[in-house]
Each structure stands twice: as structure tokens, then as C-alpha cells.
Amino acid sequence: MEIDLGEDPLALDRQVCFALSVASRSVIGIYRPLLKPYGLTHPQYLVLLALWDSAPRSVKDLCDVLRAEPATLSPLLKRLEALGYVSRRRDRADERTLVVDLTEAGHALRAEAEKIPYRVVETLGMEVRELEEVHAVLGRVIAATDGREPL
Template sequence: MEQIDLGEDPLALERQVCFALSVASRNVISLYRPLLAPLDLTHPQYLVMLALWEREPRSVKDLCGVLYADPATLSPLLKRLESIGYVSRRRSAEDERLLTVELTAKGRELRAEAEKIPYRVVELLGMRVSELEELNATLGKVIAATRRALDGQPAKPAG
């Protein structure tokens, strides 16, 4: 096993992945706020809508899985999206335990406006799309690694 070298000061704030992720996340979400406000969406609600624009209807369980959210977090978001007329929720006819979420006509129409948002975010960040794609791929690896660690699975070897 390779020796881990974290340098002279392993606790230096600027070297902490958790710090960089926290600040970057907060700042990027702040860029989205004014872009989402005209759509009457918060960032978490936008993520739900993105999942539904990809595929619908979806069960709450499926949405929880794809968004890495728990039902207690998702439920109020779905209620709010329903109250503003973007989604409808109903019990599955096949299995009463499953709550199905689907877009309303208003929710489907919103997609056309929402499609402008990623372009605006790229403009605001002033980064090349290739850089953002690379970052997204790296963050995907971080997400997978943290999921494995949280599930108690051994880490994959680096390289």
C-alpha cells in the first residue's frame, strides 16, 4: 500500500477538500438563486425538476435515489412544487405504498425557460465547458468514493 503524504501541515485550511467543496458549493448555488427566482424555484426544487425532466413519472423512492436525498427532505420540496402547479403526486395504482410524481403541463412548459440556466451559469463562471465537464467527472468520482466509504466498502486503489 502506498504511503499517504499530506505535506508539512495536513490541517492547513486551504488544503482541505471539505473546505473547497463547501465554499464552491455555496458560491455556485448562490449563482443559481437569481436565475431560478423568476421560475419560482429554489435550487433543491430545481434539482427535482431536472430529475423529472429527464424521466417521468417517478416514484418518490426513485427520486430519493437519484438525488441522494431522504424522503423527509424530499417531501416538503414535492409539496411546494405541487402547490405552485409544477408537479402532481398520486399513489400508484399497482402499489398503494408508492407515491408517484409527475410533471404537470405547467411543469413541462417550464423546461424551455430552464434550458437557458446552464448556459448562463457557464457564462457567469467564465470557465471553459471542458473544465466544468472535467470537474463534474472528478466530483462524480468523489461522490462514488464517499458512497462506498459510507457504505463501509473498501476504497478502490488509486491510479
């Protein structure tokens, strides 16, 4: 199979990396004012989403699910703990394992956070079906770059 990238394969407006970068910044920008009342950043919100899906979780499991490095996750977890949304403790069965769990406030925040996806879809002005298609394509891109199953 021959790949045809057109007349100018380096045209900025045709670069996947450029489109992904701009889209990522733009979409995360939509989340900022929605998360601000809770004192959250977007990466902290992603941690909470993972914990709302399944808690408690080890830091290693969170790193795997979020595709993050422990050095990146550690300050996020400390800040979430300072905000009162999570607790961290050593696993009794294996002291090397740090376990993260939701606090009562972290569990309660979920009800408020359920409004956020609706506001994001509303702000984007796109059909849910279109966003699901974008998500599926991005899942395939991610799988192609890290060798894992699509999101």
C-alpha cells in the first residue's frame, strides 16, 4: 500500500499532531471554568473520574488507567488529598503499594460532577453521536501509539 500525503506533506493545517494539540487545549479550556468552583484542574478531574469508576485503587492502577507516570500523578493526588476528596494509605498486605480512595466529600462531589459532561457537550454544540465517533477514532489513534486496547 502506497501512502499519498498530497502535494505538501508538511502543511501545518494537515498535521494530525497540530489538530490534536489545538483540539486538546480547546476542549480542556471548556472544562476549566466548570471545574474551578470545586478547586480542580483537569488532570485532577481525570483522577476523580477513574476513582468514581472504581475505588479504592492503587497508584500503579491509576497510572495504568490514566496512562500517566507516577511522578506526574503524585502531586495531583497530594492536592486532591489536601482538598479533602481522596485519602492515601499504604496497603496492609503490601506496604510498597499506595492505595487511593475517595473520601465522603469525594463521593459527594460525583453528583455535582455529573452535570459537567452535559455542559461540555452543550458548549461544543455537537451531537453526542459525533463526539462518540471522535472518541472512537481517538481511541484507535491511542491504541496505535501505545499498543494497548482502544479507550
